[in-house]
Amino acid sequence: MSVLDFVEAWWLSVYALLESYGVLGRCEKSPIDRPNPSCSLNLRCDEQEADLLVWESGEAELSTSEPDGSVRRQHFDDIRGQADLAAVLSRFVALARQR
16 A cells, blocks of 8 residues: 555544544645655644645655744655654644544
């Protein structure tokens, strides 16, 4: 299973739970015929928002809105390892825990 397939499967398994906490979200995969396909996730809750973009190569970008209105961006070189992927997804859903 590719990292993109895993992220999509993870999303499908958690989106109903997140929505029950008032978190709105979406998941979109790019066409697979691109040189480096990607999957984007977006979560919104009140004034906070988080975006995660994961490429098939394992690179990822995480952007989260901060309480002061600024945006925090983090780059990850390779999240294909189980621990790295779990850490990024955990940071991503921290938005829901802040409610």
